[in-house]
Amino acid sequence: MGWIIGIILIIPILLLLAYMNFHLGKRVHAKQYKENKYPDRQGQIQLITSGMELFQSYFEDLKQAQSSIQIQFYIVKNDLLSQTLFTVLEEQAKRGVKIHVLLDWLGSRTVPRKWIKNAQQHGIEFAFCHKPKWLFLFFSLQQRNHRKTTIIDGKISYLGGYNVGMEYIDQDPKLSPWRDYHIRIQGKGVFDLQQEFRLDWKRATGKNIQVKEKNFSHEGELKYQIFPSEGVDLDKKWVQLIQKANHTIVIGTPYFIPPKNLFSELTNALKRGVQLKLLVPNTSDHPIVKEASFWYLRRLLSLGGSVYQFEKGFFHAKIVIIDSQLCSIGTANFDYRSFFLNNEMTCFIYDKTFITHAEDTVEKDIQQSETLSLHNLKQVGWFVRVKEGIGWLVKGLL
Structure with a gap:
């Protein structure tokens, strides 16, 4: 009986220590953070919304690389598509292309060590980032490098929601078809992405990568800006942008659990007559994230917002x-x-033609969605309410 009482006493102490470690680590990180600002750029951007189309283009560009490839993904799986990526990179390394691969320590934990060893034997430099730190262990365990960027010869880059795995090319029965948005970028913004990769590589390995800015004088007229974030101030950026909205706000996201300041601005926008459309998945890939969003969705619906649940597969795009x-x-x-x-x-795009195409793309996805009503959301059962409550309690980690 004594050991049971001991465990009961220890658990709240451990939870308190974890809570303190998380928030102290978060505060120290915010104080140490230095924002990197990049100017507006001009170039070309292609929107890709199919995994098969993306990886066909992606592998072709990798095979055409002449000097360098820098790759960063949150998730690379242990499967055929990931193995194909490693094979392509090894072939390019044999041709003398300098290759750096940076993966998130937790997200890409299933990558076989023999793949990594073989890649390194071919001259590919490989590293994992965001490994846990003992000083703020619980906080650092929650920090992830969620970026998915690739820079090829300093001239072409890829950025968006796709990771590397078979589910992203519609080979997962539960989540297929996988709906996501990725962009292929040309122009000086590629150099900005390369600079961010250099910083992430330096933090992960302690080593520098030397790069030279390319000449992009004839790369296109589309205006855009690269905006990196590291868990600080991204919410403030969106607050500023939403405050300026006059007519419409369209949000597509797989997970909708906004912080208080940002959600307040969305409700203010609705109150001043701005039309809000929110596109989220109906299928969930997480046990409580979908339910954790219901409190917010009820509030938006009550103020006249429109919420659509994507029905044809899993919606993972961020737009x-x-x-x-x-x-x-x-x-x-x-x-x-x-x-x-x-x-x-994040890439902010200011080109009217591209935006019209993006709006048409989102609208097609809305046509394949079910309109969520406030009545139905109020009628959910007790089990959903329990998951909703758990989600509310741990929303800071979702």
Whole structure:
């Protein structure tokens, strides 16, 4: 009996220590953070919404590389698509292309060590980032590098929601078809992404990568800006942008758990007559994240917002469009984790033609969605309410 009492006493102490470790680590990280600001750039951007189309283009560009490849993913799986990536990289390394691969320590934990060893034998430099730190162990365990960027010869880059695994090319029965948005970028913004990769590589390995800015004088007229974030100030950026919205806000995200300040601005926008459309998945890949969003969705619906649940597969895209003047596509979800914990990368796009195409793409996805009603959301059963409550309690980690 004594040991049971001991465990009962120890558990709240451990939870308190974890809570203190998390918040102290978060505070220290925020104080040490230095924002990197990049200017508006001009170039070309292609929107890709099919995994098969993406990886066909992606592998072809990798095979055409002449000098360098820098790759960063949150998740690389132990499967055929991931093995194909390693094979392509090894072939390019044999041709003398300098290759760096940086993966998140937790997200890519299943990558076979023999793959890594073989890649290194071919001259590929390989590293894992965001490994736990003992000083703030619980906080660092929650921090993830959620970026998915690739830079090829310093001239072409890829950025968006796709990781590397068979489910991303519609080979997972539960989550297929996988719906996501990725962009292929040309222009000086590629150099900005390369600079961020260098910083992440330096933090992970202690080593520098030397790169030279390319000449992009004839790369296109589309205006865009690269916006990196590391769990600090991304929410404030969106607050500023939403405050300026006059007509419409369109949000597509797999997880909708916004922080208080950002959610307040969304409700203020609705109150001043801005039309809000929110596109989320009906299928969930997480046990409580979907239910954790219901409190927010009820509030938006009660104020006249529209919520659509994507029915044809799993919706994983991250997109925001404001007043048909600004479109963001990148790696950040609309949740606490992306705003306050993860390293993320966002591309703000200001080109009218691209934005019109993006709006049409989102609208097609809305046509394959079910409109969520406030009545139905109020009628959920007790089990959903329990999951909703748990989600509310731990929303800071979702």
